[in-house]
Amino acid sequence: MAAYNVVEPLSRWISHNLLGLPRGSRSGEAVAFFFYDVPKILLLLSGMIFLITVVRSFFSAERARRLLGGKRVGLGNGLAATLGIVTPFCSCSAVPLFIGFVESGIPLGVTFSFLIAAPVINEVALVLLFGMFGWRVAGLYVASGLAVAIAAGWLLGKLRLERYVEEFVWRTSFREGTDEARGLSWEERFGQARQAVRETLVKLWVYVLVGIGVGAGIHGYVPADALAAYMGKDGPWWSVPLVVVAALPLYSNAAGMAPVLQALVEKGAALGTALAFMMAVVGVSLPETIMLRRVLRPQLIATFVGVVTVAIILIGYLFNALL
Template sequence: MVDIFYPLQWIADKLTYEVFGIAPDTHLGASVNFIIYDVMKIFILLAFMIFVVSYIRTYITPEKSRKILGGKKGLHYHLLASMIGVVTPFCSCSSVPIFIGFVESGVPLGVTFSFLITSPLVNEAAIAALWATLGLEATLIYVISGILLGVLAGYLIGLLKMEKYVADFVYKVKVGDQSKKPEELNIMERAAIAYDSVKDIVGKVWIYVIIGVTLGGIFHGYAPEGILAKYAGKGNPFAVPIAVAIGVPLYSNIMAMIPIVESLIGKGLPVGTALAFLMAVNGISLPEIIILKKVLKNELIGAFVLIMTISIIFTGYLFNIIL
């Protein structure tokens, strides 16, 4: 990654220290250099990942997904549902209607939750931003853990047999065929769809990227070294639960949070604690719970939040041990 993005670091150095004339050994210089470099890197990887995943998505429709998963049980179907969740649209309101369509068409509730859990946790934009800021290793860990979290949490919800706690109207809704006959698209048409997705998603998240990188840059340049290692490091046995507790009620776009987390890790926050915080923000945030309350009863929401919270805390502790 360092070799690939070396030209971007050169540009950031040129702009910061020569064009803007900021001294390299100052807090301001460190912050501005961080902001310029990360903004360029995130946008490049963001466009690349969105294009690739959107191209793959032209082969998959919600209707096809329902047909594949309908009535199927077993851990491998939970894994398949989680993988489908990875390539679902980012920054859209499609989660609830897809959830309704899955349940209505006979997809087991636990399998549906595997999709619902992984979909917001792992998407092309988050992968690109993580890759750009935390590196390939941390990104792979986050993606794999997000998928496994969806599989295991969905499986547990299935074992609890909580179908009666889905709102009654969900079973009565008939979702029409949303298939666009993807087999009829040629390469150029798929590429055009992927390009449109890049414009659409980047157009929606660019401001969050800039805000997040700017805040991260300020923290990177001015925060005292080691302050987080002291209060939220491995020596604090409650660091991970505290991070998760802070993340759940937080209302923020994941794109704004990733650069901040990068800066926090650079100042001493353990990677596992940081990833647990990200998962809490993205997987069990208060806004998502409010949306889910429209189709789920309190008992099922409570089970979902409890399972997710315990799983994320466990994941945070595990990564802090192995990394």
């Protein structure tokens, strides 16, 4: 926390005194924003990832599978979406996890709720939103992510899409795996947390720098309220679908998206529109979709992407209306 307090004056000093960029100038503001955000975000990220990993070490995919076992549609979707947030999960595991869930009799819609919640509610994005906008926006992000996962999973379940799951999935017999979350010592949990912090920083620092760079550019060069007319609360009705569809092919990391989001909102974009943009970039990822192709037929993949997209658009509208 002490390190936190020196960051702002230091960033001012670097940009205005060291680099000689005048206060209030475009380049001066952009550079100060950059040097303020980089250490702030990296500090916040390290602390929170550590905490989150310790919490997550108590959950596992095996445990989620057991908990969801006898659950029906509806309640099951809610539980699956919640477990999707806390269960440690990398998008590479989407396929084996899908088979494990479906094979143990968990309904397809409930499985989808889990698979949607896990990437949409990203822990890094949550940390960054909390650090930049406070707990209200962070809470809103979790609530909207849950809503998208529950609604999209429920709808996908209703559509009876089982026939579009590749044949071999139903024939596979899944062996009861060992539960890694059991019997870990605190030392092991802390060790995992330290490793997660290291891995996250190594993997994300480029995204963070680029994201903050783009954010800083917007901060310094885009005039205030320039975006209000297009992405603002009273902007045209098509602004939410437009930004969501534009965001689908973009694949970035949540860590890179949050600074961009902050800059967009600062320039007059409505928060709902901006959150929808971020969820679309982070939640629907091309690599994960390609991997799911191994177990799902194209029709189901298309429906999956379509339903999630529509759900994100609706959430964007809802928050623009509420806030």
